[in-house]
Amino acid sequence: MATRLSDVAARAGVSVKxxxxxxxxxxxxxxxxxxxxxxxxAALDYRPNVSARSLRxxxxxxxxxxxxEMASPYFAELGAEISRAAKRRGITVLIDQxxxxxxAEKLVLDGMRGQxxxxxxxxxxxTVPAKLTVADTGKPLVLLGERPAxxxxxxxxxxxxxxxxxxxxxxxxxxxRRIAAIGVGGTSTGAVRRKGYRKALKAAGLPHxxxxxxxxxxxxxxxxxxxxxxxxxxxxxxxxxxxxxxxxALGALRTLADAGLRVPDDVAVVGFDDxxxxxxxxxxxxxxxxxxxxxxxxxxxxLLDRIAGNGEAAHRDLTVxxxxxxxxxxxx
Amino acid sequence: MATRLSDVAARAGVSVKxxxxxxxxxxxxxxxxxxxxxxxxAALDYRPNVSARSLRxxxxxxxxxxxxEMASPYFAELGAEISRAAKRRGITVLIDQxxxxxxAEKLVLDGMRGQxxxxxxxxxxxTVPAKLTVADTGKPLVLLGERPAxxxxxxxxxxxxxxxxxxxxxxxxxxxRRIAAIGVGGTSTGAVRRKGYRKALKAAGLPHxxxxxxxxxxxxxxxxxxxxxxxxxxxxxxxxxxxxxxxxALGALRTLADAGLRVPDDVAVVGFDDxxxxxxxxxxxxxxxxxxxxxxxxxxxxLLDRIAGNGEAAHRDLTVxxxxxxxxxxxx
DNA sequence: ACAACCACGTTAAACGTTGTAAACGACTCT
DNA sequence: AGAGTCGTTTACAACGTTTAACGTGGTTGT
Numbered sequence: 001m002a003t004r005l006s007d008v009a010a011r012a013g014v015s016v017k018x019x020x021x022x023x024x025x026x027x028x029x030x031x032x033x034x035x036x037x038x039x040x041x042a043a044l045d046y047r048p049n050v051s052a053r054s055l056r057x058x059x060x061x062x063x064x065x066x067x068x069e070m071a072s073p074y075f076a077e078l079g080a081e082i083s084r085a086a087k088r089r090g091i092t093v094l095i096d097q098x099x100x101x102x103x104a105e106k107l108v109l110d111g112m113r114g115q116x117x118x119x120x121x122x123x124x125x126x127t128v129p130a131k132l133t134v135a136d137t138g139k140p141l142v143l144l145g146e147r148p149a150x151x152x153x154x155x156x157x158x159x160x161x162x163x164x165x166x167x168x169x170x171x172x173x174x175x176x177r178r179i180a181a182i183g184v185g186g187t188s189t190g191a192v193r194r195k196g197y198r199k200a201l202k203a204a205g206l207p208h209x210x211x212x213x214x215x216x217x218x219x220x221x222x223x224x225x226x227x228x229x230x231x232x233x234x235x236x237x238x239x240x241x242x243x244x245x246x247x248x249a250l251g252a253l254r255t256l257a258d259a260g261l262r263v264p265d266d267v268a269v270v271g272f273d274d275x276x277x278x279x280x281x282x283x284x285x286x287x288x289x290x291x292x293x294x295x296x297x298x299x300x301x302x303l304l305d306r307i308a309g310n311g312e313a314a315h316r317d318l319t320v321x322x323x324x325x326x327x328x329x330x331x332x
Numbered sequence: 333m334a335t336r337l338s339d340v341a342a343r344a345g346v347s348v349k350x351x352x353x354x355x356x357x358x359x360x361x362x363x364x365x366x367x368x369x370x371x372x373x374a375a376l377d378y379r380p381n382v383s384a385r386s387l388r389x390x391x392x393x394x395x396x397x398x399x400x401e402m403a404s405p406y407f408a409e410l411g412a413e414i415s416r417a418a419k420r421r422g423i424t425v426l427i428d429q430x431x432x433x434x435x436a437e438k439l440v441l442d443g444m445r446g447q448x449x450x451x452x453x454x455x456x457x458x459t460v461p462a463k464l465t466v467a468d469t470g471k472p473l474v475l476l477g478e479r480p481a482x483x484x485x486x487x488x489x490x491x492x493x494x495x496x497x498x499x500x501x502x503x504x505x506x507x508x509r510r511i512a513a514i515g516v517g518g519t520s521t522g523a524v525r526r527k528g529y530r531k532a533l534k535a536a537g538l539p540h541x542x543x544x545x546x547x548x549x550x551x552x553x554x555x556x557x558x559x560x561x562x563x564x565x566x567x568x569x570x571x572x573x574x575x576x577x578x579x580x581a582l583g584a585l586r587t588l589a590d591a592g593l594r595v596p597d598d599v600a601v602v603g604f605d606d607x608x609x610x611x612x613x614x615x616x617x618x619x620x621x622x623x624x625x626x627x628x629x630x631x632x633x634x635l636l637d638r639i640a641g642n643g644e645a646a647h648r649d650l651t652v653x654x655x656x657x658x659x660x661x662x663x664x
Numbered sequence: 665a666c667a668a669c670c671a672c673g674t675t676a677a678a679c680g681t682t683g684t685a686a687a688c689g690a691c692t693c694t
Numbered sequence: 695a696g697a698g699t700c701g702t703t704t705a706c707a708a709c710g711t712t713t714a715a716c717g718t719g720g721t722t723g724t
Contacts, residue, residue: 002447004710015673020712028671050448051387052710055679060383069412071608076408080401083429095427097415115334116382221612250612257614276403277609280553280582282589336680347704352682360702384680387709 003044012040023048054116063303064120066096072220073275074245075123078144081296082121089304091118098124119303124188140306142299146192154302156295156318160189163288164196165203166324167270168242170286172204174330176240176268180212182227182252183219183244190215193244193272212238216248224251232259239267240330246271246278249285253329269329283328290322335376344372355380391450395635398428398454404552405607406577407455410476413628414453421636423450430456451635456520472638474631478524486634488627488650492521495620496528497535498656499602500574502618504536506662508572508600512544514559514584515551515576522547525576525604544570548580556583564591571599572662578603578610581617585661601661615660622654 009016014037021029022037040046054060065082067075079095086093094117119140143155171179181197184190194213201208214230216223224243228251231238243249249271256263263269263283271278271287278285298318341348346369353361354369372378386392397414399407411427418425426449451472475487503511511533516526526545533540546562548555556575560583563570575581581603588595595601595615603610603619610617630650 002710005712006710017674017712018672021672024712030671033671047447049387049710051383051392052679053712055381055383055387055681056710056712058679070402070415071405071409071412073403073405073408073609076405077403079427080403080429083402083427092426094424095411095415097412115379221608225612250609254612254614276553277405277582280557280586282586282614334680337682338680348680349682349704350702353703356682360700362702365702381680384709385682387679387711388681388683390709 002049003046004049005046008037008040008044008046011044012036059118059307060116061091062094062117063091063300063307064094064096064117066098066120066122068123069097069099070095072247073277074247074273077275078123078292078296081292082300085293085296085300089300091300091304118307121299121303140303142303142306144295144299146189152315154306154316154318156299156302156320158288158290158295158320158322160192161196161199163272163290163322163324164193164242164244165200166196167272167288168197168200169204170324170326170330171240171242171268171270172200172206174240174264174268177206178209178212178236178238179206179240179242180214180231180238181242181244182214182216182224182231182248184213185215185217185219185244190244197242219245219247221247221251221254224248225255226251228252228255232256232261237267240264241267241269243269243271246273246275246285246287249287249329250277250281253281253283253285264328264330271329274325279327286327286330287325288322289325290320295320334381335378336381337378340369340372340376340378343376344368386448391639392448393423394426394449395423395632395639396426396428396449396452398430398452400455401429401431402427404579405609406579406605409607410455410624410628413624414632417625417628417632421632423632423636450639453631453635472635474635474638476627476631478521484647486638486648486650488631488634488652490620490622490627490652490654492524493528493531495604495622495654495656496525496574496576497532498528499604499620500529500532501536502656502658502662503572503574503600503602504532504538506572506596506600508570509538510541510544510568510570511538511572511574512546512563512570513574513576514546514548514556514563514580516545517547517549517551517576522576529574551577551579553579553583553586556580557587558583560584560587564588564593569599572596573599573601575601575603578605578607578617578619581619581661582609582613585613585615585617596660596662603661606657611659618659618662619657620654621657622652627652 005016005019009019012019014033018029018033019037022034050060063086065079067079070076070079083093117139119142121142121144123144141153143153145157146160168179179201181194184194198208211234212231214227216227224247227248228241231241232255241249241252243252249269252269253263256267256269261267269285271285274287274289278287302316302318337348337351340351344351346365350361350365351369354366382392395418397411399411402408402411415425449471451474453474453476455476473485475485477489478492500511513526513529516522530540543566544563546559548559556579559580560573563573564587573581573584575584581601584601585595588599588601593599601617603617606619606621610619634648634650
């Protein structure tokens with residue numbers, strides 16, 4: 001059915017091995033021979049059989065990207081960037097939705113896809129079991145996002161403490177004094193961002209009110225909306241909110257709109273991630289904007305470097321550049 | 333390195349083939365033997381090698397989903413659903429971003445991924461070359477979304493004419509008379525939805541003003557925003573807009589907010605797709621809501637049926653159920 | 665002339681899995 | 695006891711590719 005190497009060889013009048021050499025850019029080939037082979041390849045519309053190749057080479061040029069859910073805009077945007085970055089390097093990304101809790105399990109259990117995959121970029125949502133080791137996976141792994149430092153894996157992440165501190169400081173700088181935080185969940189992301197939030201409050205000499213730190217049950221719009229309702233029910237509601245991601249912020253804005261409150265006049269809101277929705281929302285959302293393309297490109301590069309064999313080098317920890325985007329939700 | 337079939341066989345004291353039989357649920361196996369083998373599998377943490385398996389079987393249990401871009405919320409949500417639907421059936425989805433124009437080319441050229449893939453679910457953005465035939469791909473293909481009917485492929489799509497007609501009629505029913513359409517682009521989607529839009533106008537005896545049909549350059553928020561600006565610059569601006577997707581609508585809403593116009597009082601807006609953003613936007617967005625889970629499940633089922641061998645059956649054309657969600661952008 | 669390359673060819677052996685067909689018991693039936 | 699039957703297990707050959715080892719003429723430089 002499908003044309004194979006030997007068909008190409010027959011048509012080009014060369015050996016199978018020579019065709020293989022052409023395809024794999026083996027250096028010592030006459031221009032003439034190469035042309036003949038390439039013509040045959042084109043004529044027969046030959047495409048190498050990935051299965052056979054990866055069976056033989058032990059490498060597939062496939063990597064996996066494990067994210068909590070691809071319908072979440074931040075991850076969708078990130079996935080798109082990573083896909084692009086990988087494609088530029090001739091490799092294909094397989095996206096795996098871990099869907100919350102049993103993330104790590106699923107990953108290790110069926111995630112390896114029977115050795116088809118050369119490596120994994122993993123964006124954990126729950127705290128990654130500290131005991132997840134290289135031995136468990138057998139494949140190179142790059143972690144995305146916060147995670148208790150000192151891990152044994154390559155990692156690329158925003159300096160969330162600093163970024164959160166910046167975001168909070170921005171709210172303080174526009175005169176807010178009662179600043180709430182939404183997203184203080186059980187995740188490591190929540191913990192790290194709270195740290196930055198508290199740091200900023202402390203630096204400004206502001207009191208720290210536990211009632212203003214809401215955990216919520218997740219990181220979606222509905223969770224942000226629910227947390228915001230709780231905050232509004234407080235005897236003394238906040239005059240600013242730092243949401244640990246944009247989705248939470250958009251949910252919070254929805255609740256504020258329903259309550260007839262003006263943003264930023266009554267309540268200012270800052271998010272984190274800079275997803276596109278926020279740039280078109282009314283009001284537009286101020287947010288921490290990580291450089292997603294940079295993140296994607298470096299995550300892929302790091303992983304490919306490991307796959308290429310630099311397995312022994314110490315784990316690397318890259319910090320993603322970010323900016324604070326000031327938009328309507330905080331700028332009067 | 334990795335444990336293989338023969339390792340398991342050695343440990344269980346049976347032949348390689350028997351282990352294979354156990355894994356593939358071959359019916360005639362003693363409980364005793366099966367138990368032994370399964371114990372060995374567990375003990376060695378054996379996982380089948382996908383490459384070898386698919387080389388041998390000619391089937392990989394991988395399908396591709398080709399969409400314009402995964403960062404677009406509708407496609408992200410759809411991708412998530414399709415991924416889930418496929419996973420339920422034990423197959424894996426590989427997502428391919430066609431990124432606009434050369435979609436079909438890319439698909440056919442490198443999309444087949446060297447015969448790794450068993451089939452494709454293809455959501456074309458540009459008009460699919462009518463000459464794209466089964467022969468080109470060699471693999472089963474299911475089309476998503478509008479497309480000049482009478483094709484030679486299985487297809488699952490919303491009845492866009494009817495849905496667009498419903499959306500427009502809804503605008504008429506709330507008293508609007510000057511209704512614009514955004515998204516009348518060069519795509520088949522644009523053409524089909526315009527048809528429904530015009531049909532509704534005609535049915536209501538409303539005049540059809542070409543100046544109110546905007547093509548724009550794409551289907552993103554920015555395109556919607558730009559088109560809306562054009563409409564507002566008209567001597568006689570519209571009192572309602574039907575946007576051919578939610579992203580356009582969200583962009584339009586942004587422009588309206590900037591212009592200080594009230595929605596729906598001054599201008600009512602309806603979208604298409606029912607992405608989550610619209611449900612949290614201020615105002616919340618009225619829209620046509622296709623049943624994405626249904627769509628995903630049926631697309632996958634259709635494709636798998638073809639893959640399973642029902643290749644000769646006539647192509648099937650499934651119509652996705654939808655509802656009109658009336659929200660703030662049209663309800664006073 | 666001699667070596668040192670170069671550009672290929674030939675052959676064989678993997679990679680890990682499954683389909684085919686045949687072998688092996690343990691039965692039952694005469 | 696022998697032939698037939700059934701259920702269970704196995705040996706062997708693929709699937710399409712790459713790698714290795716070895717060989718063969720040709721070209722070039724000394």
